[in-house]
Amino acid sequence: MRNTRTLRTPGGLSLRADVRALVVVVALLLAAAAASVVLIGTGDFPISFGDVLRTLAGNGTAGQDFIVNELRLPRVLVGLLVGASLGLGGALFQSVSRNPLGSPDVLGLSQGATSGALVVIVLMSGGAAQVTVGALTGGLLTGAGIYLLAWKQGVHGYRLVLVGIGVSAIVTAVNGYLLTKADLVDATRAVVWMTGSLNGRDWSQVWPLLALCAVLVPLVLANARALRMTEMGDDVAYALGVRVERVRLLLMVSAVLLTAAATAAAGPVSFVALTAPQLARRLTRSPGPNLVASLCMGAALLVTADWASQRAFGADQLPVGVVTGVLGGVYLLWLLVTERKAGRI
Numbered sequence: 001m002r003n004t005r006t007l008r009t010p011g012g013l014s015l016r017a018d019v020r021a022l023v024v025v026v027a028l029l030l031a032a033a034a035a036s037v038v039l040i041g042t043g044d045f046p047i048s049f050g051d052v053l054r055t056l057a058g059n060g061t062a063g064q065d066f067i068v069n070e071l072r073l074p075r076v077l078v079g080l081l082v083g084a085s086l087g088l089g090g091a092l093f094q095s096v097s098r099n100p101l102g103s104p105d106v107l108g109l110s111q112g113a114t115s116g117a118l119v120v121i122v123l124m125s126g127g128a129a130q131v132t133v134g135a136l137t138g139g140l141l142t143g144a145g146i147y148l149l150a151w152k153q154g155v156h157g158y159r160l161v162l163v164g165i166g167v168s169a170i171v172t173a174v175n176g177y178l179l180t181k182a183d184l185v186d187a188t189r190a191v192v193w194m195t196g197s198l199n200g201r202d203w204s205q206v207w208p209l210l211a212l213c214a215v216l217v218p219l220v221l222a223n224a225r226a227l228r229m230t231e232m233g234d235d236v237a238y239a240l241g242v243r244v245e246r247v248r249l250l251l252m253v254s255a256v257l258l259t260a261a262a263t264a265a266a267g268p269v270s271f272v273a274l275t276a277p278q279l280a281r282r283l284t285r286s287p288g289p290n291l292v293a294s295l296c297m298g299a300a301l302l303v304t305a306d307w308a309s310q311r312a313f314g315a316d317q318l319p320v321g322v323v324t325g326v327l328g329g330v331y332l333l334w335l336l337v338t339e340r341k342a343g344r345i
Contacts, residue, residue, distance in 0.1 A: 021293060024284045025293050031304075035303045036076045039310070040056075047068065056068065079266070081265070082266045086104070086273040086298050087276035087299065088217065091294035092289070094278075098231060104255075107168065112143070112167070113264065116136070118134075118178040121134075121182070132208075139260025194267060197320060231288065268321065275301070275327070
């Protein structure tokens with residue numbers, strides 16, 4: 001039996017709530033908030049947990065106010081928004097493709113956004129704003145190409161994954177070629193960006209990503225019920241009144257935008273989009289896409305990984321993309337071994 005409760009509003013409206021999923025979401029939000037405060041206090045000038053809270057409330061010293069609000073808070077907010085965007089985008093792709101490997105890392109969307117950024121860095125020597133636009137453009141073009149190539153009387157899961165893997169291989173080769181054409185300075189800059197890092201992030205990265213999330217997250221959650229119905233099969237969803245291809249296209253465009261925007265803000269941070277939805281599903285033990293839990297898991301996962309990299313190697317020594325890549329790779333190997341033992345692969 002599922003641990004659900006039926007809530008009745010004064011107007012007579014009944015709502016079913018999954019208590020375990022709700023507890024998991026609250027716990028993840030608290031974990032993300034606590035990790036964020038600890039991360040803000042971590043660095044060459046350490047600040048205690050209580051002092052960080054006092055400074056955020058406007059009661060810190062002038063020095064603490066500058067360090068917290070101008071230097072570290074934007075970095076942490078970018079981390080939270082990037083992690084949430086990748087977690088939600090990964091959950092959407094895995095649900096649409098009905099495949100646990102259907103994440104932006106595997107489908108080539110992150111690589112497409114990287115190509116757009118590399119074109120700007122290598123061929124145009126563009127600045128940070130131009131790199132952001134290039135990454136968004138590359139991600140959108142790659143997503144459109146995958147969708148069109150996978151289309152055949154609709155988009156189906158395995159075809160989408162196979163096409164995405166092929167596109168990923170092609171785009172990765174293009175990225176390698178672009179690096180060979182770059183001079184030393186641009187190549188170094190491109191490699192640093194491709195690692196995925198939150199170093200140097202400021203308010204100019206926070207506001208565009210926050211605005212995009214403010215639009216896309218409510219839009220995605222409003223279609224969560226229709227998405228859950230499509231997981232039962234297109235015929236069943238059609239019978240229940242869901243306009244399957246319209247919903248699928250809308251959610252795929254949203255997932256592409258979330259992934260491309262996150263990549264533009266912090267570089268291609270690997271494996272968060274793959275692992276966050278699956279970890280969220282294992283914690284909630286709930287069927288369906290688990291969109292809210294995946295969003296919260298992605299945010300908590302990324303800020304925790306950034307804190308771990310700073311504690312182990314210092315603020316500027318190990319980019320967060322390296323940490324998530326190692327952890328995500330270990331998780332992927334464990335998942336493959338588990339699935340093989342269960343006879344599913």
